[in-house]
Amino acid sequence: MGGGECRQDSDCGVRGEGATCNWAGCACAHDQTGPNCRTRAYKNDFPDWDQEGIPPLEMPDVNAFLVTALVGVALTGVVATLLVAKGGSSNVASKANVKWHWL
Helix, strand or coil, rough: CCCCCCCCCCHCCCCCCCCCCCCCEEECCCEEEECCEEEECCCCCCCCCCCCCCCCCCCCCCCCCHHHHHHHHHHHHHHHHHHHHCCCCCCCCCCHHHCCCCC
């Protein structure tokens, strides 16, 4: 780019290096930009999310531990439900004998 006002070569470029001052203003080197060539020209290595859109979500892999843990929780729930439906064990007080002291 270039073209910014200058009096000597040190007025142009990053830390006064790489660009020259001539009658038309600063003349930038190939890796510099801006009126006084004080910015490095570079390419952004990160994807531009606005241009490319958001990538679709992927389903996670299901491993054996997760399946085993979920089956164990489900079986525990089924056994607990069957025990409650059957009436529980013999040492548990029945609903009729429970005294509700806090009411």
